Amino acid sequence: MNQVTRKAYAKINLGLDVLRRRPDGYHEVKMVMQTVGIFDTLTFRKGQGKEGLPDISLSVDSKELPCDKGNLIYRAAELIMETYGVKEGVDITLKKNIPIAAGMAGGSSDAAAVFHGLNKLFGLSMSLQDMQKLGVKIGADVPYCIMGGTALSEGIGEILTPVAAPPSASLLIAKPDINVSTKFVYENLHADTLKEHPDIDGMVKALQEGSLEGITGRMGNVLETVTIKKYPVIRQIKDIMIANGAENALMSGSGPTVFGIYTGKERAGEAYKAMEKLGLARQIYVTEFV
CATH class of the missing domain: 3.30.70.890 (GHMP kinase, C-terminal domain)
Incomplete structure (x- = not known):
């Protein structure tokens, strides 16, 4: 397999509560997360490694977003490839549709798509739990975005409990x-x-x-x-x-x-x-x- 395409769905919060600020500076939350039908599209293609090291190339159709380590997509790909010893390169293309800096987890959703995309592209056999455990290193919303659907989110956002989906609306x-x-x-x-x-x-x-x-x-x-x-x-x-x-x-x-x-x-x-x-x-x- 040389190419994989994934949709990265936006999320909304049906309810969001903040319980307290923890000593480490993070906030403890309790919220209901829900994916909605607005999505970015990411395409992953196998590329060439450089001098035995994986090479990551990111192309984005928005001038508002960086194409280097300032982008969660790049950081997620780098973390996955280092963790699993991937030596091949990867070319990633992002077609942006989710509003930027909007409270809809667009960046986290894109990062989550990287986990699913590279898992399939390189045959890494990561379980959902493996991806979520690694994903929290990228951002608190990433484990939820890896799972998607309707969920109760607690802790700093990494403790997730699937709940029933809302009726259609x-x-x-x-x-x-x-x-x-x-x-x-x-x-x-x-x-x-x-x-x-x-x-x-x-x-x-x-x-x-x-x-x-x-x-x-x-x-x-x-x-x-x-x-x-x-x-x-x-x-x-x-x-x-x-x-x-x-x-x-x-x-x-x-x-x-x-x-x-x-x-x-x-x-x-x-x-x-x-x-x-x-x-x-x-x-x-x-x-x-x-």
Whole structure:
């Protein structure tokens, strides 16, 4: 096999809670993660090694992203090839579609695709657990992205429990023309002073029961307390989605992307037109749960 192509799906957080800041600086979280139908496409081709060492070549169709160790794709490939003693080279091409710096784990999802892609390309026989154990060295969201689907995420994001998928629904996803630093958001979050926390346990129960109303009624993200204060447009987008028929709307991750859940594609399509007309978001999608 000389070529492998993988889709890297974006994620949203149906619920995101931060319990505390740990002594090591990481934050302990409790959240429900969900993949959605927006994806990047990565193609892997076998290349030539250099002087007995693996050679990694990365090509990206976005000027916003680096093609060296500053990209999680490159770092994931390097880690895998060093760990498993791969001597052949690899040429990786990324077709970017997931919004960048958007709170949708685009970089982590791309890195996860590298694990699946190189595992198949080089016949490494990594299990899902092997990939996740190695993937956490690249980023806290990578183990989830390797697994995908619907999951309860705890610890710093690496403790994962699969849960029942939500019932089918349409999603409107909108990213305003701003980029948000995850580091900034967490540095300015004071978890010990939060007055309200989303009902993550109740969310998991609603998922198990297949209750869309139970899910939308429990949507919450404590990081909004930081990001919306700095970028009020996020609140505006949420309000517009709800005013145009969303069961509820929420910021994903550290933002600035907002998603609204709709009971029908037609209703989501109408909300898309309203959002597009107002010009508050640069990237807008109608999609669904994956």
